[in-house]
Amino acid sequence: MSTGLPSRDDLIGALSWKMRRLSGETVLFHQAIADRLGINPTDLKCLDLASGPEPVTAGRLAEVSGLTSGAITGVINRLEKAGLVERQPDPDDRRKVIIAVRPDVPMTVMGLFGSMSHSMLELCSRYEEHELALVLDFVSRAADTMHAEAIKLQEKPEKQEKTERPEKTEGAEKPEKAEKTGKPTVDA
Amino acid sequence: MSTGLPSRDDLIGALSWKMRRLSGETVLFHQAIADRLGINPTDLKCLDLASGPEPVTAGRLAEVSGLTSGAITGVINRLEKAGLVERQPDPDDRRKVIIAVRPDVPMTVMGLFGSMSHSMLELCSRYEEHELALVLDFVSRAADTMHAEAIKLQEKPEKQEKTERPEKTEGAEKPEKAEKTGKPTVDA
DNA sequence: TATCTTAGCTTAGGAAGTAAGATACTAGGA
DNA sequence: TCCTAGTATCTTACTTCCTAAGCTAAGATA
Numbered sequence: 484m485s486t487g488l489p490s491r492d493d494l495i496g497a498l499s500w501k502m503r504r505l506s507g508e509t510v511l512f513h514q515a516i517a518d519r520l521g522i523n524p525t526d527l528k529c530l531d532l533a534s535g536p537e538p539v540t541a542g543r544l545a546e547v548s549g550l551t552s553g554a555i556t557g558v559i560n561r562l563e564k565a566g567l568v569e570r571q572p573d574p575d576d577r578r579k580v581i582i583a584v585r586p587d588v589p590m591t592v593m594g595l596f597g598s599m600s601h602s603m604l605e606l607c608s609r610y611e612e613h614e615l616a617l618v619l620d621f622v623s624r625a626a627d628t629m630h631a632e633a634i635k636l637q638e639k640p641e642k643q644e645k646t647e648r649p650e651k652t653e654g655a656e657k658p659e660k661a662e663k664t665g666k667p668t669v670d671a
Numbered sequence: 672m673s674t675g676l677p678s679r680d681d682l683i684g685a686l687s688w689k690m691r692r693l694s695g696e697t698v699l700f701h702q703a704i705a706d707r708l709g710i711n712p713t714d715l716k717c718l719d720l721a722s723g724p725e726p727v728t729a730g731r732l733a734e735v736s737g738l739t740s741g742a743i744t745g746v747i748n749r750l751e752k753a754g755l756v757e758r759q760p761d762p763d764d765r766r767k768v769i770i771a772v773r774p775d776v777p778m779t780v781m782g783l784f785g786s787m788s789h790s791m792l793e794l795c796s797r798y799e800e801h802e803l804a805l806v807l808d809f810v811s812r813a814a815d816t817m818h819a820e821a822i823k824l825q826e827k828p829e830k831q832e833k834t835e836r837p838e839k840t841e842g843a844e845k846p847e848k849a850e851k852t853g854k855p856t857v858d859a
Numbered sequence: 860t861a862t863c864t865t866a867g868c869t870t871a872g873g874a875a876g877t878a879a880g881a882t883a884c885t886a887g888g889a
Numbered sequence: 890t891c892c893t894a895g896t897a898t899c900t901t902a903c904t905t906c907c908t909a910a911g912c913t914a915a916g917a918t919a
Contacts, residue, residue, distance in 0.1 A: 491803070495795050498807045499788075505690075505810055506697040508817035515824035523906080542866055554907055556868055561906095578866045578915045599820040600687075606812055607683050614805055615679070619686045621806045622693055624794055629696035632787040636703035711875080730897055742876055744899055749875095766884045766897040 502625065516595050521565050525550070529558045530567055533582045534589060540573065541580045690813065704783050709753050713738075717746045718755055721770045722777060728761065729768045 489497070510524075517527040525548075532547055533539045545555040559582060562568040567588050573579035607615060677685070698712075705715040713736075720735050721727045733743040747770060750756040755776050761767035795803060 489804075491800055494800060494803045494807060495792065498795070498803060498810065499791060501807060501810045501814055502693075503697070505814040505817065506694045508814050508821065509691070509694040510698065512817050512821040512824070515821045519824055525906080540866080541868095545867095551908055552867060553869080553909080557906065559867095576866085576916070580867065595824070598823060599817075602816045602820060603687060603813070604683065606809075606816055607686070609812075610809065612679055612682060614809075615682045615686060616677075617802055618806055618809045619682060619689060621794075621798065621802075622686065622689045624797075625791070626689055626693040626696050628790045628794055629693065629700050629787075632790060633696065633700040633703045635786060636700070636707060636783070713875080728897080729899095733898095739877055740898060741878080741900080745875065764885070764897085768898065 512599070516592075519595055520567065520592070522561055522567070526558050526561050526565075529555070530562055530584065530588070530592075533568060534584050534592075538581045538583065541582060544582060700787070704780075707783055708755065708780070710749055710755070714746050714749050714753075717743070718750055718772065718776070718780075721756060722772050722780075726769045726771065729770060732770060 513524055513527060517524045520527065520530075522530070529544055529548055529550075532544060541555050541559060542552065544550075544558070545552050548555070548558075550558065559568065559570065559580075562582075563570060567585060569583045569585060571581040571583045573581050610618070701712055701715060705712045708715065708718075710718070717732055717736055717738075720732060729743050729747060730740065732738075732746070733740050736743070736746075738746065747756065747758065747768075750770075751758060755773060757771045757773060759769040759771045761769050798806070
């Protein structure tokens with residue numbers, strides 16, 4: 484308001500706001516992709532996890548996605564129904580089920596991401612290499628920070644610098660759940 | 672592998688990977704905050720929307736969150752049960768319900784975000800102002816790009832540069848849902 | 860062979876969403 | 890004033906997708 488140039492604090496405030504917005508928009512974008520494929524975002528995440536170079540079993544998928552085996556059965560059923568993957572028996576261990584992504588699916592998904600990746604390339608073309616390197620450095624450290632802070636919050640569910648919540652005035656007294664209760668989305 | 676210095680393409684590839692990771696970590700972080708408050712991420716988002724300078728009604732909350740009025744009733748019930756907000760009658764229009772965030776809640780939430788914001792300040796302190804300005808510029812444009820691309824995907828559910836999906840080999844033939852079917856999270 | 864472990868599926872139950880309708884209130888004429 | 894239309898929230902029925910626990914088939918071990 485006074486100098487015309489943003490102060491360092493203004494910059495940092497704006498940056499954290501924009502980063503939050505970017506995150507929200509990213510979620511929305513993936514939701515849109517999933518809608519186009521006729522699946523939900525959890526399924527899309529699993530499809531992505533299954534699209535790596537080496538074959539993945541249902542159990543492995545449960546492990547990396549953080550879902551239970553029952554949930555993964557549902558995910559695979561939906562992906563199979565949508566024609567995106569196939570269940571294949573593992574010849575070495577007949578208990579296992581290999582999730583084979585249909586060969587044309589990577590191209591399909593690439594097609595959906597196509598406009599996006601074009602736009603991102605265009606965005607990047609506006610910057611010098613050393614500038615991109617700087618952004619990469621920042622984003623990379625920010626991701627590490629976010630991860631560390633999430634872990635911190637998860638690991639010590641006890642007092643957090645004395646920020647006491649007051650008692651509820653009336654009615655149902657059970658604020659102590661704070662555990663996996665319902666329907667989380669994929670987290671890995 | 673050859674020059675030792677990353678190429679421009681390598682940079683861009685790494686950047687898009689790290690941005691994706693950042694987005695995932697952000698979601699996880701907010702999940703952790705919500706867990707600590709004993710609510711779900713949708714509720715946290717609504718609490719945030721209700722925490723602005725001016726009072727918000729249930730209907731307004733439904734509008735900005737993209738949820739139905741029925742869903743908002745559930746959100747408010749949970750937030751009220753957790754002792755985070757109160758329903759207050761609007762003196763001017765007795766149909767309306769004002770969602771009043773309890774006065775101590777902003778501090779409580781600040782407490783939870785405290786370590787995070789400290790770490791982010793520390794991260795920012797490693798950079799010059801012009802560097803922060805550059806990152807802000809990039810992130811800001813990236814968010815706009817993401818938004819535009821999500822809209823694009825939502826708006827023309829027809830052909831997308833001829834990336835045809837093949838017919839399913841057998842079983843239930845109904846790949847044409849691609850609409851709001853189930854249980855989205857807050858999107859605004 | 861008998862038993863333990865592992866992998867995936869099935870089932871029961873719960874959380875949280877939508878859509879549609881009920882309820883209560885406001886507002887605008889006749 | 891009374892009737893009617895519109896608005897704001899809540900309620901109900903139903904759907905989706907998750908967890909937890911149990912089941913079955915297959916591999917591993919003694």
